[in-house]
Amino acid sequence: xxxxxxxxxxxxxxxxxxxxxxxxxxxxxxxxxxxxxxxxxxxxxxxxxxxxxxxxxxxxxxxxxxxxxxxxxxxxxxxxxxxxxxxxxxxxxxxxxxxxxxxxxxxxxxxxxxxxxxxxxxxxxxxxxxxxxxxxxxxxxxxxxxxxxxxxxxxxxxxxxxxxxxxxxxxxxxxxxxxxxxxxxxxxxxxxxxxxxxxxxxxxxxxxxxxxxxxxxxxxxxxxxxxxxxxxxxxxxxxxxxxxxxxxxxxxxxxxxxxxxxxxxxxxxxxxxxxxxxxxxxxxxxxxxxxxxxxxxxxxxxxxxxxxxxxxxxxxxxxxxxxxxxxxxxxxxxxxxxxxxxxxxxxxxxxxxxxxxxxxxxxxxxxxxxxxxxxxxxxxxxxxxxxxxxxxxxxxxxxxxxxxxxxxxxxxxxxxxxxxxxxxxxxxxxxxxxxxxxxxxx
Numbered sequence: 343x344x345x346x347x348x349x350x351x352x353x354x355x356x357x358x359x360x361x362x363x364x365x366x367x368x369x370x371x372x373x374x375x376x377x378x379x380x381x382x383x384x385x386x387x388x389x390x391x392x393x394x395x396x397x398x399x400x401x402x403x404x405x406x407x408x409x410x411x412x413x414x415x416x417x418x419x420x421x422x423x424x425x426x427x428x429x430x431x432x433x434x435x436x437x438x439x440x441x442x443x444x445x446x447x448x449x450x451x452x453x454x455x456x457x458x459x460x461x462x463x464x465x466x467x468x469x470x471x472x473x474x475x476x477x478x479x480x481x482x483x484x485x486x487x488x489x490x491x492x493x494x495x496x497x498x499x500x501x502x503x504x505x506x507x508x509x510x511x512x513x514x515x516x517x518x519x520x521x522x523x524x525x526x527x528x529x530x531x532x533x534x535x536x537x538x539x540x541x542x543x544x545x546x547x548x549x550x551x552x553x554x555x556x557x558x559x560x561x562x563x564x565x566x567x568x569x570x571x572x573x574x575x576x577x578x579x580x581x582x583x584x585x586x587x588x589x590x591x592x593x594x595x596x597x598x599x600x601x602x603x604x605x606x607x608x609x610x611x612x613x614x615x616x617x618x619x620x621x622x623x624x625x626x627x628x629x630x631x632x633x634x635x636x637x638x639x640x641x642x643x644x645x646x647x648x649x650x651x652x653x654x655x656x657x658x659x660x661x662x663x664x665x666x667x668x669x670x671x672x673x674x675x676x677x678x679x680x681x682x683x684x685x686x687x688x689x690x691x692x693x694x695x696x697x698x699x700x701x702x703x704x705x706x707x708x709x710x711x712x713x714x715x716x717x718x719x720x721x722x723x724x725x726x727x728x729x730x731x732x733x734x735x736x737x738x739x740x741x742x743x744x745x746x747x748x749x750x751x752x753x754x755x756x757x758x759x760x761x762x763x764x765x766x767x768x769x770x771x772x773x774x775x776x777x778x779x780x781x782x783x784x
């Protein structure tokens with residue numbers, strides 16, 4: 343039995359470290375990480391309560407007790423594009439992407455050091471740039487939306503952080519500071535763009551190269567200020583994750599395949615309206631424009647420009663999250679939330695945005711936690727992104743007839759997306775004084 347438990351524990355941790363897609367609402371950043379955070383629609387930077395707390399704010403782990411959490415999310419994303427008029431670059435019609443379901447694991451564990459300090463290990467993932475278009479809506483010469491056969495893009499990002507937090511008692515209330523060195527892994531696969539080879543600085547490494555891996559890391563930091571017994575302020579942020587080059591796609595992504603993960607900043611308040619009722623409000627800003635291969639324009643598309651000073655043409659995004667948690671009974675907590683995010687892709691990049699629709703704005707969520715025993719509890723969360731779209735006239739690349747590129751006034755492209763995510767999680771809290779590496783009872 344002990345061997346079985348040990349195998350289960352390490353197998354779960356290993357699965358969480360595998361880079362997998364997550365449901366995204368803020369460009370390719372996930373709206374939330376873990377069951378509790380997802381049920382609150384991305385709020386809780388000032389109110390961490392489970393093993394995944396450090397994925398939002400490394401400072402919120404102090405005082406939570408020794409515990410671990412893991413979960414699995416069934417992500418369903420529906421996206422595609424439709425055209426009106428006579429497009430000249432992209433295949434006409436109403437085209438829906440395949441590859442709608444994706445499993446996403448997450449894990450987190452907290453280890454107190456003393457009453458005012460703790461360390462944590464957490465793994466989570468980003469995603470959202472994901473599509474798969476077949477050849478039914480064909481564009482010559484090879485079919486597919488861009489004339490290069492089956493088309494799609496798959497970007498997977500996974501993170502692992504070791505966090506340390508320390509609480510300081512001041513005349514203005516307790517202030518906790520957390521630091522989280524973070525490692526990151528990316529997997530990228532792009533297909534169906536070989537018809538655009540003339541626009542690549544390296545046409546041999548720009549499409550249909552299977553998955554390429556990229557590695558790197560950065561630093562996440564957090565602060566928690568207990569202003570009063572009921573009111574808390576939280577602040578967290580991260581540097582960019584500086585990544586190694588994607589050599590197989592050096593002719594597609596800017597700076598010869600240099601695809602760093604942008605930094606972000608999140609701040610918010612938590613207020614205990616009642617001892618068992620907490621209200622949360624968060625704001626998050628993602629610095630897409632600070633990463634050239636993400637924020638630089640993709641248009642005008644000129645001969646041999648891909649792999650140079652081009653990007654996804656993403657602008658910085660801002661989002662607001664509102665969450666409420668009612669600990670209705672000693673064994674049941676109910677949660678709900680709302681999330682709004684500004685769009686990352688610019689309308690002027692509509693032609694390439696069709697390959698990677700990520701235009702969600704309004705999100706709603708709900709969930710609960712139920713204590714099965716004194717040590718064990720289960721979580722459930724559901725997050726839904728309502729259908730949204732972005733439209734613009736088709737952008738034409740440079741040709742000998744159009745030396746500076748241009749706009750196709752006879753064709754309009756609309757990209758759209760909607761979807762949801764179901765999360766089931768398990769939490770285990772160790773008894774005081776229990777120093778075992780895995781649960782000895784449930």
